[in-house]
Amino acid sequence: MDIRASTVLPARREDIELHTADGLTLVGELALPETGPPAATLVCLHPLPTHGGMMDSHVLRKASYRLPALAGIAVLRFNTRGTTSDRGTSQGAFDEGEGERWDVAAALEYADFHDLPNPWLLGWSFGTELALRWGRDPLVRGAILLSPPLKRAGDEDVAAWGEFGRPLVALVPELDDYLRPEEAARRFAAAPQAEVIGVEGAKHLWVGEPYVRVVLDEVVKRLNPAAAPLPTTV
Template identity: 80%
Template sequence: MDIRASTVLPARREPIELHTADGLTLVGELALPEERPPVATLVCLHPLPTAGGMMDSHVLRKASYRLPALADLAVLRFNTRGTSSERGTSEGTFDEGEGERYDVAAALEFVEFRDLPRPWLLGWSFGTELALKWGRDPLVEGAILLSPPLRRATDADLDAWTEFGRPLVALVPELDDFLRPDEARKRFARVPQCEVVAVERAKHLWVGEPYVRIVLNEIVRRVNPAAHPLPTEV
């Protein structure tokens, strides 16, 4: 069977709730390999909710549909405060990336409580800002940034990530609306452990199955190299 845009592969999926230090309940889902323990964990941070971003944004949803089965990864997705999806609506209201610090912390506390191994942050657009600003937790092994706009995240946040010392991978679309590869290389040059990967002809939203496959393969290349490259059929 060819793996297509709509393919959902077997996994143990469970609805979850996260509880923030400022008293909110966030809704989400954890997807685990069906028959084996995971070798690593993706903590997904979705795009801007005021522009339609949510835990079901397509790249994150497809990661949860495929990577537990194909790469033995746990995939944790959740709606940040005030964000709605088919799973439900998280309490609270959008806070421009500031109050969301508690949402990131709640996700990492959940990872620790469930003994999920080797967490990597997977941020997309607005989610990359949350990763850079609030993801510098000793538990975190590294971060993968999809279409980082570097708007809310400042040079000071990049410098703090340099000091943090964990790997950083930025996947930058050639035709991105906000930050393109040449400028991304300049901005991220202050983080020596950052790798900027330019993706030809891709756009900010990674629309199209070829671009989704590139993203998922680049994720797996870093998080579980033994499973790279991903198969195109099962």
């Protein structure tokens, strides 16, 4: 069977709640390999909720549909404060990336408490800003950024991640609306360990199965290299 955009592979899926230090309950889902412990954990930070971003944004949803089965990776997705998806609405209100620091902390606390191994952050657009600003936690093994705009998170945050020392991978669409590969390479130079990968033909929203495969393969290369590249059939 070919793996298509709508393919959902077997996993142990559980609706979860995250509890923030400022008293909010956030809704989410944890997808685990069907058998055995995960090799690593992907904590997903979605795009801008005021422009339709949520835990079901398509790249994150497809990560949860495929990576537990194909790469043994646990995928934790959740709605940041005030965000709605089919899973429900998280308490609170959108806070321009400020109060969301507690949302990121709550997700990492959940991963820690439930012994989810080797957590990496996967941020997309607005989610990259949350990763850069609030993801510098000793628990975090690294971060993968999709379409980083470097607006709310700026050069000082990139430099701070450089000092943090953990791996940082930026997947930058050739045709991005906000930041393209050449400028991204210049700005991410403030973090010496950062790897900027320009993706030919891709746009900010990563529409199209070939671009989703690029993203998921790059994720697996970092979190469980033995499973890369991902198969296209099952």
